[in-house]
Amino acid sequence: MGGWSLLVVIVGLVWGAAYYRLPIWAWTSLFAGSLLLLQLIGAIGWSALILWPLLLIVAIPLNFTQLRRTYLTDKLFSWFRQVLPGMSDTEKEAIEAGDVWWEKELFQGRPDWQQLISMPKPTLSAEEQAFLDNQVETFCGMLNDWKIVHKYSDLPDEAWEYLRQEKFFGMIIPKQYGGLEFSPQAHSAVIMKIGTRSISAAVTTMVPNSLGPAELLLHYGTEEQKNYYLPRLATGQDIPCFALTGPEAGSDAGAIPDNGIVCKGIHEGKEVLGISLTFDKRYITLAPVATVMGLAFKLYDPEGLLGEKTDLGITVCLMPTNHPGIQIGNRHFPLNMAFMNGPIRGKNVFIPIDWIIGGASMAGKGWRMLMECLSAGRGISLPALSTATGAFAYRMTGAYAAIRQQFNVAIGHFEGVEESLARIAGLTYLLESTRLFTLIPIKQNIRAAVATAMAKYHMTEMSRIVINDAMDIHGGRGIMLGPHNYLGRGYQSMPVSITVEGANILTRSLMIFGQGAIRCHPYVYEEMKIAMSYNSDPQGATARFDEICLKHAGYIASNFARSLWLSLTRGMFHRTKLAPECKYFEKKLSWLSAGLAITSDVAMFTLGGDLKRKEKLSARLGDILSNLQMASAVIKYYYDEGRSAEDWLVAKWSLQLCCYKIQEAFYGFFDNFSYPMIGKALKLIVFPWGRAFSLPSDKLGSKIAKMMLEPTEIRQKLTHTCYVGKHDKDPTGMIEIGFMRYISNKPAMDKINHAVKRKEIAKRLSFEEKCQKALELNIISQEENQNLLEFETLRKRVIAVDDFAPDYPLGTQTQCKTDKIQITKK
Missing domain, CATH: 1.20.140.10 (Butyryl-CoA Dehydrogenase, subunit A, domain 3)
Structure with missing residues (x-):
């Protein structure tokens, strides 16, 4: 075997060792064996006198723990602790939550x-499907969004009553407490269908079932709290709201100025341990009609009544809105929506300590509670x-x-x-x-x-x-x-x-990759926890860091080898597991996923804590991860729905878009990386042959657009949860009926259009005149003529727009339901 051939073999072996994450001793054996073999065949000659000592200088410290720690990992640990960004308690809880x-x-x-x-596959039970087909359908039929917003500024009374009667507010509450105990799939389907009818009604329905008292009580409430509140929430006897956001703290809940002081006070004629609350909240959905309120605030215990710690942190409590000192302000008006929203304030409001959700033992644990319960709002509603x-x-x-x-x-x-x-x-x-x-x-x-x-x-x-x-x-x-x-x-x-x-700006630039990188990486979070424990146990922390650092190094080497191989081949030789039509995207997405792995590691290693502040770079990495996730969702949905030809056309369009967006996010990251040479090197590793993806073609777009113009299977599949009116007096019913009549009358219209092209019928004639002429020429039948005329009347209604008398009070409500708000609160 020639020297160059042997060198290729050795490089392949080294690549394989990295790809499969072989341990240090295996690497050492591989290099030593390769060096010996090269020496025996005379490929390196006298240079072996230099290479062997170099190998020993590197290999001995790496294979002997004490030497490795002394000359490598201890120093690396010291550097890591210096560059590790500061982390507040709320940031730690946000990372650990979920x-x-x-x-x-x-x-x-x-x-x-x-x-x-x-x-x-997410599916609905028979009970859930029946609720969607009956109660939700009935509820949507009660709603006229124009009147809700422009006439009453609220849902009609009968709609509120129906929501209570059919337990719409209790979808997530178990049946043992009187709720419906629906699955997340049913919860989502209900909100989705109502959302196609009235956004105001959908928001009103979703808030009690999302981030709110019911969700928090189910996970953290005491048995006494659950037994009292959950049945009342399930039937709408209590209408809940949750007060988190304030004038000085929007997305940064850790900065809320609202506070509570642990103290003793009088409640129901007795002196009890409690909290004196002062808060100012706004943008609180359902606040104007709420009878019970969840409240997030910072809790302090200056007298040590609960223990030695004086700054307990964010805490969540539950209280009736008619409690003395609570002030529900006037309504907000969120962009022409009619769902109830407004401010809530209170100054020196005293509540018993056991009004904390979960009791006194949950004092200071509110931020983690909120982070873990956000999935309902973010993931469902x-x-x-x-x-x-x-x-x-x-x-x-x-x-x-x-x-x-x-x-x-x-x-x-x-x-x-x-x-x-x-x-x-x-x-x-x-x-x-x-x-x-x-x-x-x-x-x-x-x-x-x-x-x-x-x-x-x-x-x-x-x-x-x-x-x-x-x-x-x-x-x-x-x-x-x-x-x-x-x-x-x-x-x-x-x-x-x-x-x-x-x-969304903050969600994209701070949350997705910022939280995802730490939680998804197999070693970074563990390394961070070890660094934060150094002061309490220096020796133990150093030993643990050494152990995990070796694993991290193997992970990086493996990602590099895997990414380089998949990039050079563009995933061509990646072993596939999916159906033939999906294999192309399986290969490409695997390549792009490997590229994200190595890019993320390099970014975190070179930028350290600065990556948290490089929001635009972090956002682009988040875009890559997100589009990989959404492409995965498309493949999963395509499989779950039976892999039809219609499905594949739209799935292919969606997958092409995701791949293109991933590519452009990578290029944006590489071209703007803080260290330009490293950015160029990463671009060469991940995209050695340049860009590989483009936006979906016009030809493919034309195919899936045409499917929207026919009553296709994919149209029904993607819109089956839409509420559509039952008659042509309803705006959605009118267009749906018009569409179906268009389909049924299209053959007759085509006959007339062909006759126009043949100049048998004059192009300048009106539609009605063309129909009459076609009837006279026996191009269409009498029945077809009648159907066409009826369709034309409906078509004109479909394209018509509303108009109003000059003195119509546009922009104001003709009736105000302030009295109803007071009745509801009682």
Whole structure:
């Protein structure tokens, strides 16, 4: 064997050792054996006199623990403790709260695609499906969003009563407490369907079932608290709100100025241990009608009545809103929405200590409680609303683009409109896929904080794009508000969803990768905990760091080898497990996942604590992880839905978009990295042959856009949870009936259009005149003529917009239900 051939073999062996994470002794043996072999065949000659000592100088310290610690890991540990960013108690609790899930596989660069498709499919029970088909359908039929917002500024009385009667507020409450005990899938489906009818009604329904007293009580409440409050919440006897956000603390709940002082006071005529509260909260949904309030505040114990610690931290309590000292302020008006929202204040409000959720033992543990319970809002309610926007826009816009004609052609056939339709279709598929995918860990009681943060950010942003495209296609029909405008309110509501639970800017730049990198990495968080324990146990911490540092080094070497191989081959030789049509994307996503693994490690090693402050870099890494997650969701949904040909067209569009976005996020990261040479080196490792992905083609977009213009299986699948009116007096019923009549009358219309092209019928004639002429020429039958005339009447109603008398009080309500608010509170 020649020297160069042997060298190639040795390089391959070294690559294999890194790829499969062989231990230090195996590396040493491999290098020593290779060096000996090269010497025996005369490939290195006298240079062996230099190479052997070098090998011994490196290998001996690495293989002997005490030497390794003295010359390497102790010094590395000292450096690590210096660059480790400071971390507040709330940051520690936020990182520790919740679990990681599939995103860990993606972050570490080794996703198991067989494991992905083997995950259980989210389904509804017979009881849940019946509730959706009956109670939810009935409730949606009670709602007229125009009257809710522009006339009453509230849900109608009968709707409030129906919500209570049918236990809509108790979907997450177990049956033993009188609730419905629905699965996350059912919870999501209910909110989604109501969201297609009225955003105000959906928000009113979702808040008691999301972040609020019921969720917190179920996980942390005492038995006494559960037994008293949960039955009342389940039946709507109590309407809850949760007060977290204040004027001086929005997304940074750790900065809330609201405080409580542990002290003794009088409650119900007796002196008891309690808390004196002072708080000022705003943006509190359901506050104007709430009868019970959850409150987050900072708790202090200056007299040591609960123990030695004086600064106990964020605490959560539960109290009736009619408790002395609590002031419910006037209503807010969130962007033309009618759901109840307003401020709550209190000064020196005394409550018993056992009003803390979970009792006195849970004092100071509120931040972790909140972080662990955010998954309901982030993972269920907000994704449901976002998907509702997408599904509704898909159904209504596809129908409208078929019915609305320009130059005797349905506008859906114009290429410019097709581009927007394709985006609506592809993003709606992504929304539905991600919605269902995110429900899987929640169903399994996995508090996937990173997965739900990704869902909240990207799904609200995608729904914003979808509703913008829908509005563009509808044109003037979309911007003229009135009883028949079914899009305007959804368009107005988008900033509300995006702002809930923290602005999307912060979710993207701080939460997704910031929390995900630490929790998903197999060693970084453990290294951080070891560093923070150094002062209490220096020797033990140093020994543990040495042990885990070796594992981390092997992890980096493996990621480098794996990423380089997959990048050079663009995943071509990656062993696939998925169906033939999915193999291309399985290979590419595996390559991109490996690229994220090595890029993340290099970023964390070189930037250390500065990465937390490099928000734009952190956000791009978060975009990569998020799009890998959403692409996984698409594959999972495609498998769960039976892998039909229609599905694959839309799934392919969605996967191409995700791959393109991942690529561009990588390039944005490399081109803006703090150390340009390292950025260029990383780009060469991950994309050695340059860019590999482009946006979905026009041809593919045209195919999935055309499927929106027909009553296809994919149309029904993506929009089956939409509420559609039952008659043509309802705006959604009108367009759905118009669409179905368009489909049934299309053959007759095509006959007339062909006759126009043949110049048998004059092009300048009106539609009615063309029909009459076609009837005279026996091109269409009498029945077809009658059906066409009836359709044309309905079509004109579909494209019409609302108008009002000059003195109509636009922008103000003709009735105000202030009295009802007081009645509800009682």
